[in-house]
Amino acid sequence: MxxxxxxxxxxxxxxxxxxxxxxxxxxxxxxxxxxxxxxxxxxxxxxxxxxxxxxxxxxxxxxxxxxxxxxxxxxxxxxxxxxxxxxxxxxxxxxxxxxxxxDWSGIPENINIILPEESSTFKDLDLTGSKSLHRLLDTSVSMEGSGKLAKHISQFSPDVKLINRNQKIVKELSVKKRFRDKLILKARLISLKPLSGSDILKWIKKTEHTTVPDFLIPVSFIFIFTFITLFILYSLGITGNIWFAVFLMYLIFYGKYQKQVSSVFEESALLSDQVRKFSVLIQMIEKYKFDDNGKTSEFLEIFKAENEGASDEVKKLERLIAFVRLRENPVY
CATH class of the missing domain: 1.10.287 (Helix Hairpins)
Structure with missing residues (x-):
């Protein structure tokens, strides 16, 4: 056999x-x-x-x-x-x-479908498409991963060093079936749809060009705390209806910066779930013990910072988005 x-x-x-x-x-x-x-x-x-x-x-x-x-x-x-x-x-x-x-009937469609042109070499060699090398090899769990694979197998000016490095990584991972299965299984369990990192990157770039005043959140907290305190005191008959004036001031303050940050805040709600999913997978990769001298470990150096790993950076992003999403609270 x-x-x-x-x-x-x-x-x-x-x-x-x-x-x-x-x-x-x-x-x-x-x-x-x-x-x-x-x-x-x-x-x-x-x-x-x-x-x-x-x-x-x-x-x-x-x-x-x-x-x-x-x-x-x-x-x-x-x-x-x-x-x-x-x-x-x-x-x-x-x-x-x-x-x-x-057996094409049992192989799932590519999550990032790249249809070749009728007269292209891609079609002649079946590199991409419905019954192609790309579909046969593609076990990606993200849109970007699937696109990256298609790009690698369809390069007409290949980088020999890059190919050699990738081949060594594939060879190292080929004997780690349990890890590969667990990673794919984890990704599918946390998300029925393919993951997409491009939306997160777009949001980060957008926030970099969106100027949100540093005093916006602290002042909002002060307004709300003052409003709630005065309203309770008014309900107890201790003060007059000053709370209403504070509430009007807050509405004016809120309305002034509403358009400036609304799009960023709305998109952050949609991205929160995506960031959490990536965080789970990154933590799993970081915890796995690869050969220190292997090409896989060398490749994964990109996930490590001087003091903190990629999962720590993603957690920071999660906290940032959670902080931004305070706006969804009806009180705020």
Whole structure:
């Protein structure tokens, strides 16, 4: 048996085992569903019966029933999460099998579809398109990653040094199937749609050219704190309706800078989820122990700063966006 057949058989066996595991978990999930129903009904009936005899006993029974029900729901949800993970993992292995067999029906479409022109060399060599080398190789989880792969395989003036470096990285990663599968699985679990870093970069560039006064947030906090304090004092009959004047002043202040920063604030809400997803993947890459002397580690130096890694920088960006999103709070 050659290496191809051995590898294919391994993937087929792995897919079959995962499928058996999913069936077992689904059977267990069905049992949990019945347990939840019986616990709920039993608790409800017991509570009603005890309430007719003793209110305290009925309330105790209700609390205990709710606790048992909540614990059951918790474990059931964990089980369902496992089913979801195994389902994604099986799909990933089935895709790997399809790639080995060059079964286009089982290979997902490129997340960054690059259609070649009718008369282009790309089409003649099937470098990009629906049934192409790009689609066969592309396991990217981001739009930029897919585009980068297409660019690498379709260069007519290749950089020999770059190709040699990339080949060494691929060789190093080829033996780390577990890491590759975990990374792809993690990406798919946190996002059903392909990740996109271009939106984040556009937002950062836009904020660099958007001048937001340093005093905007602090003054807003002062206005709100003063307004709430005066309103409470007014409600208690301690002061007059000065709160209304403060509120009007805040509205004027808010309206003056509204147009200046509104677009940046609105886009930050959309980017918050994307940044969080990238943060999870970057942390996973940073924690993995690569060979210090390998080309992969050398390539990943780009993720490291003098004192902080890429995940720390992304966390800073997350905090910045969260701070900016305070504007969504109706109080602010």
């Amino acid at each position: 050659n290496s191809y057949e051995s590898r294919l058989n391994h993937l087929l066996n792995l897919s079959a085992k995962i499928n058996e595991r999913i069936d077992y978990l689904l059977l267990k999930s069905n049992k949990y569903s019945f347990r939840r129903l019986w616990i709920f009904l039993a608790g409800l009936i017991l509570t009603i019966i005890l309430l007719n005899f003793n209110s305290a006993a009925g309330l105790i029974a209700a609390v205990i029933s709710l606790i048992i029900f909540a614990v059951t729901v918790h474990f059931h949800n964990r089980l369902l999460q496992s089913v979801r993970k195994f389902s994604f993992f099986k799909k990933l292995q089935d895709e790997n099998i399809a790639r080995m067999k060059v």
